[in-house]
Amino acid sequence: MRNQINDQDKLADKLDSDEKEKIETVTKEALEWLDDNQSGEKEDYDEKLKEVEAVCNPIITAVYQRSGGAPEGESGAGDDDEL
Structure with a gap:
């Protein structure tokens, strides 16, 4: 996500x-959380990912709608789990 928002293409x-x-803030917070919770449970990581997606997915969907394109996959973002 972070790479995509800084890539002109x-x-x-x-x-x-x-x-x-908003995307920069949520991804920064998620990366900080990851640094502090490296020994967390899978469920904790899944929950944090859902929090990030809850912020990013609506924005990405709106961007694609404004540009007249269809979002990639069902959610428009989140096909790639990298932050």
Whole structure:
């Protein structure tokens, strides 16, 4: 997600500054959480991923709708679990 929002060929030029800030904030917080919880349970990681997706997926869907394209996969983002 972080790479996509900074890549001009992907999402960087399609996001509003507010949308980009929300994604940057949630991914930064998730990465910090990952650093602090390296020995967590799978369920903890899954829950954190859902939190990130809950912020990112609606934004990505809106971007694709504005640009007239269909989102990749069902959710538009989240096909790639990397933050």
